[in-house]
Amino acid sequence: xxxxxxxxxxxxxARISGQSAALxxxxxxxxxxxxxxxxxxxxxxxxxxxxxxxxxxxxxLALQSTLGFPSWVNERLTANLCDTTRRFVRAKATYRxxxxxxxxxxxxxxxxKGFTQAPDFVMAPQYRSQxxxxxxxxxxxxxxxxxxxxxxxxxxxxPAEVYxxxxxxxxxxxxxxxxxxxNAYDPEMPLALDLHYCLWNExxxxxxxxxxxxxxxxxxxxxxxxxxxxxxSPVDHFGYFALHVLRExxxxxxxxxxxxxxxxxxxxxxxxxxxxxxxxxxxxxRLRRAQAVPIALAGAAFxxxxxxxxxxxxxxxxxxxxxxxxxxGGDLMATSFSRTRDGRLLQ
Numbered sequence: 001x002x003x004x005x006x007x008x009x010x011x012x013x014a015r016i017s018g019q020s021a022a023l024x025x026x027x028x029x030x031x032x033x034x035x036x037x038x039x040x041x042x043x044x045x046x047x048x049x050x051x052x053x054x055x056x057x058x059x060x061l062a063l064q065s066t067l068g069f070p071s072w073v074n075e076r077l078t079a080n081l082c083d084t085t086r087r088f089v090r091a092k093a094t095y096r097x098x099x100x101x102x103x104x105x106x107x108x109x110x111x112x113k114g115f116t117q118a119p120d121f122v123m124a125p126q127y128r129s130q131x132x133x134x135x136x137x138x139x140x141x142x143x144x145x146x147x148x149x150x151x152x153x154x155x156x157x158x159p160a161e162v163y164x165x166x167x168x169x170x171x172x173x174x175x176x177x178x179x180x181x182x183n184a185y186d187p188e189m190p191l192a193l194d195l196h197y198c199l200w201n202e203x204x205x206x207x208x209x210x211x212x213x214x215x216x217x218x219x220x221x222x223x224x225x226x227x228x229x230x231x232x233s234p235v236d237h238f239g240y241f242a243l244h245v246l247r248e249x250x251x252x253x254x255x256x257x258x259x260x261x262x263x264x265x266x267x268x269x270x271x272x273x274x275x276x277x278x279x280x281x282x283x284x285x286r287l288r289r290a291q292a293v294p295i296a297l298a299g300a301a302f303x304x305x306x307x308x309x310x311x312x313x314x315x316x317x318x319x320x321x322x323x324x325x326x327x328x329g330g331d332l333m334a335t336s337f338s339r340t341r342d343g344r345l346l347q
Contacts, residue, residue, distance in 0.1 A: 019048055027060055027260060029267045030303040038068045045073055053184045056129045056257040059084060063127060081127070086187035088126040091115060092227050094191045095133055097152065099229070102137075105148040109137045110219045110230040112196060113244075116237065118224060120268060121261035125224055129185065129257075132171070132192040138216055142169070142197050154193055168196040199240055205247060209287055215240060218282075235278050238265060242291035249294060249346060259298040266295065267304035276309035288313050289321075293346065296325055321346075 022036030040048065052058040062077035069077075095111070102109050112134040115125035122128045137145045149172055156170035175190040199212050215236040222231045232240055245258050269275055280288070292313045299306050306314075317325075324346055 028303040080185045083185035085126040101148045101152045107141045107145045109135045120265050134194045136196040167201045168194040245294035262298040263302040263304035270305035270307045
């Protein structure tokens with residue numbers, strides 16, 4: 001039986017720089033070590049933090065043990081956490097305004113990613129970088145949703161052609177007088193809006209999963225503190241996000257933080273037998289097989305625990321997929337460092 005641990009961090013780390021390998025070692029969910037980071041000089045730390053900002057790994061690093069880091073690094077990481085706490089307050093206010101506009105026109109919606117990742121994929125919503133809000137509505141309500149959002153000042157200045165491979169309409173923004181500065185976590189930065197009309201893009205992936213239409217019908221109302229919002233059910237949320245990571249693998253995406261969030265879910269829910277039974281019941285073998293590839297890679301890259309049901313699903317992958325994982329998977333998890341064409345081979 002093939003286990004994702006057999007891919008091993010060695011395969012991943014062997015193909016990336018020493019600084020990046022040191023960072024990944026510090027971000028492991030089991031056996032994390034900051035020893036290599038502690039040997040860095042100030043110039044190397046600046047490079048690491050710049051990379052972390054670009055890859056949205058700064059906040060996960062800040063939540064790990066920072067004992068022994070230079071004082072200025074700890075001050076910077078603490079400031080980033082404070083800023084994202086303030087940004088979450090802004091995100092809540094922005095979302096409430098969006099939800100009110102859609103609700104006034106009778107447009108149903110649900111929230112994707114962002115603060116919905118808490119608490120299973122990330123400890124708390126304020127510990128996740130969020131530059132935009134992702135909403136979904138079905139195609140029947142899409143145009144009504146756009147009109148409702150335009151009424152409160154949201155618009156796009158980019159041509160639709162740029163988004164021909166996207167799952168959402170051209171990104172909607174307002175407050176165009178704001179200018180970006182050096183702080184990637186600026187609490188004053190307005191949040192853009194991505195309005196999605198599909199949960200899985202068949203035209204781009206060339207793969208069909210009709211059962212994902214049922215995700216919309218199984219949506220639930222969730223609550224985070226004083227914020228209530230419609231969202232995917234827990235099982236569908238996990239499946240959607242795993243497939244989101246799969247799509248990034250296809251396209252050589254650079255969202256390594258998504259892989260870590262996926263591995264965090266696996267790690268925290270490894271003993272939740274009820275959840276994994278529901279996963280097996282609601283998602284077909286074909287849909288679970290598609291999820292198994294990013295699960296195997298993410299789990300290995302960040303040393304998460306793997307639930308027995310997921311082990312079984314990975315073991316049932318066709319030999320050619322298992323071979324791809326073993327020979328190409330480590331490289332592809334490192335596409336944040338050097339892009340490859342292995343994702344197209346996987347597709």
